[in-house]
Amino acid sequence: MSKPARTPDPPYYAVIFTSTRTDVVEGYGETADRMVELASQQPGFLGVESARDANGLGITVSYWESEEAIAEWKKHGEHRLAQGHGWGRWYQEFFTRVAKVERANHFERE
Amino acid sequence: MSKPARTPDPPYYAVIFTSTRTDVVEGYGETADRMVELASQQPGFLGVESARDANGLGITVSYWESEEAIAEWKKHGEHRLAQGHGWGRWYQEFFTRVAKVERANHFERE
Numbered sequence: 001m002s003k004p005a006r007t008p009d010p011p012y013y014a015v016i017f018t019s020t021r022t023d024v025v026e027g028y029g030e031t032a033d034r035m036v037e038l039a040s041q042q043p044g045f046l047g048v049e050s051a052r053d054a055n056g057l058g059i060t061v062s063y064w065e066s067e068e069a070i071a072e073w074k075k076h077g078e079h080r081l082a083q084g085h086g087w088g089r090w091y092q093e094f095f096t097r098v099a100k101v102e103r104a105n106h107f108e109r110e
Numbered sequence: 111m112s113k114p115a116r117t118p119d120p121p122y123y124a125v126i127f128t129s130t131r132t133d134v135v136e137g138y139g140e141t142a143d144r145m146v147e148l149a150s151q152q153p154g155f156l157g158v159e160s161a162r163d164a165n166g167l168g169i170t171v172s173y174w175e176s177e178e179a180i181a182e183w184k185k186h187g188e189h190r191l192a193q194g195h196g197w198g199r200w201y202q203e204f205f206t207r208v209a210k211v212e213r214a215n216h217f218e219r220e
Contacts, residue, residue, distance in 0.1 A: 099124050
């Protein structure tokens, strides 16, 4: 996830997850990694980008073929949450925004 | 920009800018700060979130009331670029994606 995701031409969907963390570290890294692993195995998954700044703000954007694919992932995700990973403990605040990508430009240096 | 942006209820628009940098630092920080300052003065600007990870990936998401507001900002932005800030030198790669935010959830710890 250290490079921009290689998404196809629009339209497709983005889930923008922006957060600040609590001080609770127990279980966070493993669960975050596992979530990305699970997401990438879901039908309709197109890619993910994630960055956490030194100032504490984290942004993860996942890309999906359709709203249906997001709904399926959400069901899966919530299933995982139900298993007691304690998601809520890790976050001070978050926004989840679902958006339809209408156009995109890509630049890459030779 | 160390917290999630306080956006209103959807619908609104997001510009997701994902990048990796070159080694060129000259002028970058000042110009990036200035771009945020200018954006925040534009009509229709709703907020911005930005994070650059230790692994090098940067994600900046700006939020806008309408496509027209984005188009006006783009014109303004390109005008700045035309003044020789050398934008292209700073990036190894980037994606710019314009997306319509259709729904959002917010959580904040008491």
